[in-house]
Amino acid sequence: MHDRNTHIRRVKYTAFGLRIASELILPELIPAEPGVEEDVVIRQADLSAWREQLEQTNFVMQDERFMFQIPGTAIYAIREGKEIEVSMLPGADPDTVRLYILGTCMGVLLLQKRTLxxxxxxxxxxxxxxxxxxxxxxxxxxxxxxxxxxxxxxxxxxxxxxxxxxxxxxxxxxxxQQKLGLESLLQLEALQEKHVLHKEHVLSLTDGNPATPQYRDLRKIAGEFNKYAVPxxxxxxxxxxxxxxxxxxxxxxxxxxxxxxxxxxxxxxxxxxxxxxxxxxxxxxxxxxxxxxxxxxxxxxxxxxxxxxxxxxxxxxxxxxxxxxxxxxxxxxxxxxxxxxxxxxxxx
Structure with missing residues (x-):
């Protein structure tokens, strides 16, 4: 695993039983104790040389490196269960970039580490x-x-x-963190308040209208209809x-x-x-x-x-x-x- 630009500040986290050092801020994760040795490094890299090939196929396998591209977001490379490289595309939404780091990238990395x-x-x-x-x-x-x-x-x-x-x-x-739809949030709230929430009311709130005040601060999940990130x-x-x-x-x-x-x-x-x-x-x-x-x-x-x-x-x-x-x-x-x-x- 090559490690260029060691002076770049990396924030350390824990997730999936791994200690992770990341150049990208990952607010969803739990900070690690200072001084711990990392198992995984997440860093930014220039993977643009692979862009044309990745546009022709879903992924590229090169030795122990698995690469894929999300159009308009980033090119990702996962290597040997130890490293995730991220090459952000112009105008990419940072929330969407992180969504694939914590999802598909981590899934591939776990498989590389023989964790199901x-x-x-x-x-x-x-x-x-x-x-x-x-x-x-x-x-x-x-x-x-x-x-x-x-x-x-x-x-x-x-x-x-x-x-x-x-x-x-x-x-x-x-x-x-959980991903919950607005209808589920409202139904669970009603369950806590021990009263029945009429289905018509739920549907009116999920039909493009603003969320109720207690959910306005929740971040909407990129690419998901009415799903929110709930800490x-x-x-x-x-x-x-x-x-x-x-x-x-x-x-x-x-x-x-x-x-x-x-x-x-x-x-x-x-x-x-x-x-x-x-x-x-x-x-x-x-x-x-x-x-x-x-x-x-x-x-x-x-x-x-x-x-x-x-x-x-x-x-x-x-x-x-x-x-x-x-x-x-x-x-x-x-x-x-x-x-x-x-x-x-x-x-x-």
Whole structure:
């Protein structure tokens, strides 16, 4: 790794279990203790020589360096799990530049370090981390926010970094920020105030009108419609913990067909066997399309298979015609407490 311009000031942070020294200010991350030796360097570089080639393809692999371009934003190069180079394009939005550093770049870097990145949100329950995965719009971030509001700490809201050891799957916390839509923010606020928020009111606020005063200071996520960066410093757990289980969230509009005790059932669960759990982990790996191009297919499958043997898995089907965050929180806690009672978290 070459290190030019060593006089340039670098700010040190921690994220994903890594100590990071960065020439770019990354306000989303937690500052590191002074004097620590960095694991990763983020620096600005001139990668313009690769621009024409990157315009013809999605990425370039050169030895241990993975490069990609986001038009109008930057060219990025990630090398050997140790370095991220950023070549900002003219007129680039700094927020968008950072979005890809903390997202795709970190995902590639974790893969280079043989740490599996799962796409989802994760919270701490009973000394273990539980991950929530699912397709876009399944409610992963909203559920993690509901757990925060219920007094639980989060460890990630996008990339869940997991290192599989001989005895456990260990999760390394990301950084204390969530991405939440305005509708979710309003619904969660209503939940806290213990009154029902009419759906028409929510829609009127998300239909291009200004956000309510308490959300005006939130930074809007670049490229996302009505999604905001929500700090979660006070509810963030910043130490590694074992992964206890994975919940796959699936939207399922039942139209009130499923009833229990005369009431509609808004959340139902299906336990996942080890093969189904493996499939879920493979399906929801962050930037999984990159993995075969990095020649990591064998390592990837073996790591996910070992992880699937060490954790519990469930599929949660929620009625998408209702706001079900509090019901899902309650059901998740019931399932975890039931598993703990029967001692099924013992690793074989």
């Amino acid at each position: 990145p799962i796409h989802g949100s994760a919270v701490v329950i009973g000394g273990r981390v539980y991950a929530f995965v699912g397709e876009s719009g399944a409610g992963k971030s909203t559920l993690a926010a509901a757990f925060r509001h219920a007094g639980y700490q989060m460890v990630s809201d996008d990339v869940i970094a997991i290192n599989v050891t001989a005895s456990a799957a260990i999760v390394y916390p990301a950084y204390p 979660a410093v006070n509810e963030f757990y910043n130490d590694p913990l074992p992964l206890g289980g994975v919940f796959e969230l699936v939207n399922n509009s039942s139209n009130g067909e499923l009833m229990r005790g005369g009431e509609p059932v808004m959340v139902t669960e299906q336990p996942l066997n080890k093969l189904e759990c493996l499939h879920t982990l493979l399906q929801h790996t962050y930037r999984r399309g990159i993995i075969p191009r990095m020649s990591l297919g064998e390592w990837y499958f073996d790591t996910a298979a070992r992880m699937a043997r060490k954790v519990e898995g469930w599929r949660l089907l929620r009625d998408s015609s209702f706001f079900t965050a509090s019901e899902v929180v309650q059901r998740v806690l019931e399932l975890i407490h039931k598993e703990e009672h029967y001692g099924s978290h013992e690793f074989s």
